[in-house]
Amino acid sequence: MATVSSAPPVLPVTTVPPVSTTTGSTVSGTGSDVPVNSPAVRVLINNLSESLRNGLAQRRPWTELVDRSAFSKPESFSDATLRVRKNYSYFRVNYYAVVAGILAVSLLTNPFSLILLIGLLASWTFLYLFRPTDRPLVLFGxxxxxxxxxxxxxxLTIFVVFLTSVGSVLVSALMLGVSVVCLHGAFRAPEDLFLDEQDNSQATGFLSFLRAPTTGAAAVPSSGRV
Known part of the structure; x- marks a missing residue:
């Protein structure tokens, strides 16, 4: 007569590779080390994307910007200055787009400067900003x-900006963009604009990520770099 075993069945066991929770840590056990993005980098990217969305939401219609019937000669220099301030408060995001477009065209027409600038930005991104803090940089042994x-x-930044054509291209493009913005603001009469919303644009914009972080982001630990 066959004997029935009373031992419980053996369940399969899966080994989970250890995951470190420290900033800039890696995940081991897969044959290679995969870097984990630090919380500070994720917060920076989230702030940049949120600032971009908020800025684009405040963009004014381009038809208002180029409305020919609203252009007139300013009566005096003080009147031109007041117009520039009011138009800048209203067309802030549009002016940013104009300056960015002029800067992009200047770089595209100077491919050598564009290549140098991309290389400089890539060096900062991969050698310092996105590099895990527990992995020192190793070059040539x-x-x-x-x-x-x-x-x-x-x-390297000082060399590229001041000792190559990159600096002159950037400065020339920025000066041209600011000149275009000032000319438009001086000759565009702002009487038909609703300027009561200008205070709402002070808290958000393309450069709002440079300001103090929000309460939710303040709890995120620092990446350890200054």
Missing amino acids: RTFTDFETLMILSG
């Missing part, structure tokens, strides 16, 4: 600390 990496990238 030498290990560089965070301070040494920052000094190298700062020196």
Whole structure:
């Protein structure tokens, strides 16, 4: 007569690779180390995207910007200055777009400067900003600390901006963009604009991510870099 075993069945066991929860940590056990994005980087990207969405939401219709019937010669220099201030408060996002467009055209017409600028931004992004804090930079068999990496990238930035054509292209494009904005603001009569909404644009905009973080983002630990 066969004997029935009373032992419980053996359940399969799956081994889960350990995951470190520290900032800039890696996930091991897959044959290669996969960097985990730090919370500070995620907060920065979220702030940039939120600022971009808020800025685009405040864009005024382009038909108002180029309305020919609203252009007139200012009576005096003080009148022109007042017009520029009012038009800037109302067409803030549109003016940013105009300056950005002029800057983009200037860089596209100078491909060498564009390549140098892209290389500089890529160096800052991958060698310092997005690099995990627990992984020092290793180049040509030498290990560089965070301070040494920052000094190298700062020196490279000074060289690219001031000793190549990148600086002159950027300055020329910015000066041209500011001149176009000032001319439009001086000759565009703002009497038909609803300027009561200008205070709402002070809290948000394309540069709002440079201001103090919100209460939700304040609880996120720092990445450790200055």
